Amino acid sequence: MSDYHIYTDHDLLLLIRQDDARAFTEIYHRYWKRMFTLALHRLNSRQAAEDIVQDVFSGLWQRRHESEITTLGAYLAVATRYAAFRQLAEMKSTTDTDTLPETIQASADDTTAARFLLQSMQEELRQLPEKCRLVFDYSRNKGWSNREISQQLQISEKAVEKHITKALQRLRIQLKHYLHSLF
Secondary structure: OOOHHHOOHHHHHHHHHOOOHHHHHHHHHHHHHHHHHHHHHHHOOHHHHHHHHHHHHHHHHHOOOOOOOOOHHHHHHHHHHHHHHHHHHHHHHHOOOOOOOHHHHHHHHHHHHHHHHHHHHHHHHHOOOHHHHHHHHHHHHOOOOHHHHHHHHOOOHHHHHHHHHHHHHHHHHHHHHHHHHHO
Protein backbone atom coordinates (compact mmCIF):
# COMPACT_ATOMS: atom_id res chain seq x y z
CA MET A 1 0.00 0.00 0.00
CA SER A 2 1.41 3.36 -0.99
CA ASP A 3 1.63 6.43 1.20
CA TYR A 4 -0.59 8.67 -0.87
CA HIS A 5 0.01 11.67 1.37
CA ILE A 6 3.51 12.06 -0.13
CA TYR A 7 2.19 12.40 -3.69
CA THR A 8 1.81 15.82 -5.28
CA ASP A 9 -1.60 16.98 -6.42
CA HIS A 10 -0.54 16.43 -10.01
CA ASP A 11 0.42 12.82 -9.27
CA LEU A 12 -2.88 12.22 -7.49
CA LEU A 13 -4.82 13.63 -10.44
CA LEU A 14 -3.00 11.25 -12.77
CA LEU A 15 -3.89 8.36 -10.48
CA ILE A 16 -7.59 9.19 -10.25
CA ARG A 17 -7.70 9.36 -14.05
CA GLN A 18 -6.67 5.71 -13.80
CA ASP A 19 -9.59 5.03 -11.42
CA ASP A 20 -7.44 4.93 -8.27
CA ALA A 21 -9.98 5.43 -5.47
CA ARG A 22 -7.28 5.74 -2.79
CA ALA A 23 -5.77 8.70 -4.64
CA PHE A 24 -9.23 10.29 -4.71
CA THR A 25 -9.58 9.65 -0.99
CA GLU A 26 -6.25 11.43 -0.39
CA ILE A 27 -7.42 14.44 -2.42
CA TYR A 28 -10.67 14.45 -0.46
CA HIS A 29 -8.87 14.41 2.90
CA ARG A 30 -6.34 16.97 1.72
CA TYR A 31 -8.93 19.53 0.56
CA TRP A 32 -12.22 18.77 2.29
CA LYS A 33 -11.75 21.09 5.26
CA ARG A 34 -10.66 24.07 3.13
CA MET A 35 -13.57 23.63 0.74
CA PHE A 36 -16.00 23.20 3.63
CA THR A 37 -14.72 26.41 5.22
CA LEU A 38 -15.11 28.27 1.94
CA ALA A 39 -18.66 27.01 1.44
CA LEU A 40 -19.63 27.62 5.07
CA HIS A 41 -18.30 31.16 4.87
CA ARG A 42 -20.53 31.86 1.89
CA LEU A 43 -23.65 29.98 2.99
CA ASN A 44 -23.65 30.20 6.80
CA SER A 45 -25.19 26.72 6.91
CA ARG A 46 -23.21 23.65 7.90
CA GLN A 47 -25.59 21.28 6.11
CA ALA A 48 -25.61 23.31 2.89
CA ALA A 49 -21.80 23.64 3.01
CA GLU A 50 -21.39 19.88 3.50
CA ASP A 51 -23.75 19.21 0.60
CA ILE A 52 -21.87 21.62 -1.67
CA VAL A 53 -18.49 20.08 -0.88
CA GLN A 54 -19.85 16.58 -1.35
CA ASP A 55 -21.23 17.61 -4.75
CA VAL A 56 -17.91 19.20 -5.80
CA PHE A 57 -15.91 16.08 -4.92
CA SER A 58 -18.53 13.83 -6.46
CA GLY A 59 -18.25 15.84 -9.67
CA LEU A 60 -14.46 15.59 -9.58
CA TRP A 61 -14.70 11.80 -9.43
CA GLN A 62 -17.41 11.58 -12.10
CA ARG A 63 -15.45 13.76 -14.54
CA ARG A 64 -12.03 12.31 -13.70
CA HIS A 65 -11.46 11.05 -17.23
CA GLU A 66 -12.47 14.27 -19.03
CA SER A 67 -11.07 16.94 -16.72
CA GLU A 68 -7.90 18.83 -17.59
CA ILE A 69 -7.10 20.23 -14.14
CA THR A 70 -3.69 21.85 -13.73
CA THR A 71 -4.01 23.38 -10.25
CA LEU A 72 -6.17 21.21 -8.04
CA GLY A 73 -6.58 23.60 -5.11
CA ALA A 74 -7.65 26.46 -7.36
CA TYR A 75 -10.00 24.21 -9.33
CA LEU A 76 -11.72 22.93 -6.19
CA ALA A 77 -11.98 26.44 -4.71
CA VAL A 78 -13.58 27.82 -7.88
CA ALA A 79 -15.95 24.86 -8.17
CA THR A 80 -16.95 25.27 -4.51
CA ARG A 81 -17.41 28.99 -4.92
CA TYR A 82 -19.67 28.61 -7.95
CA ALA A 83 -21.66 25.84 -6.31
CA ALA A 84 -22.19 28.11 -3.30
CA PHE A 85 -23.29 30.94 -5.60
CA ARG A 86 -25.80 28.63 -7.26
CA GLN A 87 -27.06 27.53 -3.86
CA LEU A 88 -27.42 31.15 -2.73
CA ALA A 89 -29.36 31.98 -5.90
CA GLU A 90 -31.74 29.10 -5.20
CA MET A 91 -32.11 30.19 -1.58
CA LYS A 92 -32.71 33.79 -2.66
CA SER A 93 -35.65 32.75 -4.79
CA THR A 94 -37.31 31.07 -1.77
CA THR A 95 -36.16 33.28 1.14
CA ASP A 96 -34.95 36.79 1.75
CA THR A 97 -31.13 36.75 1.67
CA ASP A 98 -30.73 40.51 1.32
CA THR A 99 -30.24 40.95 5.06
CA LEU A 100 -26.54 41.75 4.64
CA PRO A 101 -25.48 44.81 2.69
CA GLU A 102 -23.85 43.89 -0.62
CA THR A 103 -20.63 45.67 0.34
CA ILE A 104 -20.13 43.38 3.33
CA GLN A 105 -20.77 40.31 1.18
CA ALA A 106 -18.35 41.55 -1.52
CA SER A 107 -15.67 42.29 1.07
CA ALA A 108 -15.97 38.81 2.56
CA ASP A 109 -15.85 37.28 -0.93
CA ASP A 110 -12.70 39.23 -1.79
CA THR A 111 -10.97 38.19 1.43
CA THR A 112 -11.75 34.52 0.87
CA ALA A 113 -10.70 34.67 -2.78
CA ALA A 114 -7.43 36.36 -1.84
CA ARG A 115 -6.72 33.73 0.81
CA PHE A 116 -7.27 30.86 -1.63
CA LEU A 117 -5.20 32.60 -4.29
CA LEU A 118 -2.35 32.96 -1.78
CA GLN A 119 -2.66 29.28 -0.80
CA SER A 120 -2.61 28.24 -4.45
CA MET A 121 0.44 30.40 -5.12
CA GLN A 122 2.26 28.93 -2.14
CA GLU A 123 1.38 25.43 -3.32
CA GLU A 124 2.79 26.17 -6.78
CA LEU A 125 5.96 27.71 -5.32
CA ARG A 126 6.54 24.62 -3.16
CA GLN A 127 6.69 22.56 -6.34
CA LEU A 128 9.50 24.65 -7.86
CA PRO A 129 13.08 23.36 -7.74
CA GLU A 130 14.77 24.36 -4.49
CA LYS A 131 17.13 26.98 -5.90
CA CYS A 132 14.40 28.56 -8.01
CA ARG A 133 12.09 28.69 -4.98
CA LEU A 134 14.85 30.21 -2.85
CA VAL A 135 15.68 32.88 -5.44
CA PHE A 136 12.00 33.78 -5.78
CA ASP A 137 11.61 33.99 -1.99
CA TYR A 138 14.64 36.26 -1.62
CA SER A 139 13.45 38.47 -4.46
CA ARG A 140 9.74 38.79 -3.76
CA ASN A 141 9.34 38.12 -0.06
CA LYS A 142 12.56 39.57 1.32
CA GLY A 143 13.03 42.29 -1.29
CA TRP A 144 16.66 41.46 -2.05
CA SER A 145 18.27 42.76 -5.22
CA ASN A 146 19.49 40.37 -7.90
CA ARG A 147 23.06 41.21 -6.93
CA GLU A 148 22.45 40.36 -3.26
CA ILE A 149 20.81 37.07 -4.22
CA SER A 150 23.65 36.15 -6.60
CA GLN A 151 26.22 36.84 -3.89
CA GLN A 152 24.31 34.91 -1.25
CA LEU A 153 23.74 31.85 -3.45
CA GLN A 154 27.01 32.16 -5.36
CA ILE A 155 25.36 32.17 -8.78
CA SER A 156 25.43 34.75 -11.57
CA GLU A 157 22.92 37.58 -11.73
CA LYS A 158 21.77 36.17 -15.06
CA ALA A 159 20.94 32.87 -13.30
CA VAL A 160 18.99 34.83 -10.68
CA GLU A 161 16.97 36.50 -13.44
CA LYS A 162 16.29 33.14 -15.09
CA HIS A 163 15.07 31.62 -11.83
CA ILE A 164 12.73 34.56 -11.18
CA THR A 165 11.41 34.41 -14.74
CA LYS A 166 10.83 30.66 -14.45
CA ALA A 167 8.93 31.06 -11.18
CA LEU A 168 6.77 33.88 -12.54
CA GLN A 169 5.99 31.96 -15.72
CA ARG A 170 4.95 28.91 -13.77
CA LEU A 171 2.72 30.97 -11.48
CA ARG A 172 1.18 32.75 -14.45
CA ILE A 173 0.45 29.51 -16.28
CA GLN A 174 -0.77 27.49 -13.32
CA LEU A 175 -2.95 30.19 -11.80
CA LYS A 176 -4.47 31.74 -14.93
CA HIS A 177 -7.55 29.53 -14.63
CA TYR A 178 -8.09 30.68 -11.06
CA LEU A 179 -7.40 34.35 -11.76
CA HIS A 180 -9.68 34.31 -14.81
CA SER A 181 -12.55 33.03 -12.71
CA LEU A 182 -12.06 35.77 -10.12
CA PHE A 183 -12.53 38.51 -12.67
